[in-house]
Amino acid sequence: MSLNFSFAMILAGVNILVAGAAHAGQSSIIIPAQFTSETQAVIHAANMYNPVSVEEDREFMGIIFSKTSNGITLYGYTVGAGHAGHDQVTVTIQVPAGAEKVAFWHTHGAPHWTRNYFSTTDTQLAEQWQIPIYLAAPDGKLRLYEPGDSTLGWRRARQLGLAGEDGASSGKLVKAAGSSDPVRIRA
Numbered sequence: 001m002s003l004n005f006s007f008a009m010i011l012a013g014v015n016i017l018v019a020g021a022a023h024a025g026q027s028s029i030i031i032p033a034q035f036t037s038e039t040q041a042v043i044h045a046a047n048m049y050n051p052v053s054v055e056e057d058r059e060f061m062g063i064i065f066s067k068t069s070n071g072i073t074l075y076g077y078t079v080g081a082g083h084a085g086h087d088q089v090t091v092t093i094q095v096p097a098g099a100e101k102v103a104f105w106h107t108h109g110a111p112h113w114t115r116n117y118f119s120t121t122d123t124q125l126a127e128q129w130q131i132p133i134y135l136a137a138p139d140g141k142l143r144l145y146e147p148g149d150s151t152l153g154w155r156r157a158r159q160l161g162l163a164g165e166d167g168a169s170s171g172k173l174v175k176a177a178g179s180s181d182p183v184r185i186r187a
Helices: 007-013 038-055 120-129 152-161
Strands: 014-018 029-033 060-069 072-081 092-094 099-107 134-136 142-145
Touching: 014 099, 029 038, 029 060, 029 092, 029 134, 038 060, 038 099, 038 134, 038 142, 060 092, 072 092, 099 120, 120 142
Parallel strands: 014 092, 099 134
Antiparallel strands: 029 072, 060 072, 060 099, 134 142
16 A cells, blocks of 8 residues: 655655556656665765756755665665756655655756755744754765754845745755765766
8 A cells, every 4th residue: 555645745846656656757866775874865966967957957856765684774765856947846755665755855957055954844844743854965975954953044045145045944954974075966
């Protein structure tokens, strides 16, 4: 049996389906659980899709999932593409049966300083699902927003030149394992 979460995700234009529920118009692919950590899966997704995102000014989005078998947990991800030149992505995300959704990840397209921030839609998605969201930014930095992290008020967002609404966030830089240095991704 499959579950369709599209009603809860209508704000962000994301449909999440559990295995077998794919339908005509499904727009995501699944990279199997093969990474030993959530961060490794995100870095792989970012390095694969951020260069294309920047070049084509196209957003990509997916979910990081975990699967446990014989006591070993591995991570994989899904990916769906938005339309070039649009600051949005509407995708159907198919999650394998038995997988646990652990985080969202996405890109923001061509370079512009505003695209190094999580949008209000991004932060609302994390809050709604109570899982983190990663941003592979066009500046080559990997950022993380976790539910409950601080966001900018509408006045500060407007001062920065972002949309004048509550909820945008700079997030925090993802650090390399065992290091204080931020992860660098391809842009």
